[in-house]
Amino acid sequence: MKKLLLIITLFSIFSCSQKKNEIITAEVSCGQCQFGLKSQEGCDLAIRIDEKSYFVDGANIDDFGDAHDEHTGFCEVVRKGNVSGSIVNNRFQVSSIELIN
Template identity: 65%
Template sequence: MKKLLFATLFSITFSCSNRKEVPQIVEIACGQCQFSLNSEQGCNLAVRIDHKAYFVDGFDIDAFGDAHDEHTGFCEVIRKAEVSGSVQKDRFKASAMRLIENVE
């Protein structure tokens, strides 16, 4: 009986720690220029989730074009993206990212 209880608890714990990342829609831009983050120097990609901004690990600010382009650059405009990942130690660890809004 103890072995069955242990096996059940172990499998529940293991399955909870392997949750799949759920894609979500977020705002995406330069953390310093658009979201007023100041813990890093220069221009770095960030997302805003539930009104809180996080620097992104896994994608570069220039991954979607010139960050300083006056019409589409992340330092100039806030865009929307569908992302998958998780917040870990006040950073967003991105596993997937796709822009969903075109800026004109």
């Protein structure tokens, strides 16, 4: 019983100490076509936060439909989304993206 109580206590301490990803509203689009990023070739998902653009790791540009669709594709338009994640090595490690337009 003591071991179980110790495990539960340690788990509670560990889970409470984990930093939660904040959800922010950012621009979401193609890094090359819309944000002018040049560090890699092809069309890749990127976000822009406070006028700074980052390629996204953890989601693909085609996860949200055809990237070249005239009205909704990330290579054609910049969309807004609620995103969570963190910036690591000048790239955005995404936890979630929910498009809002």
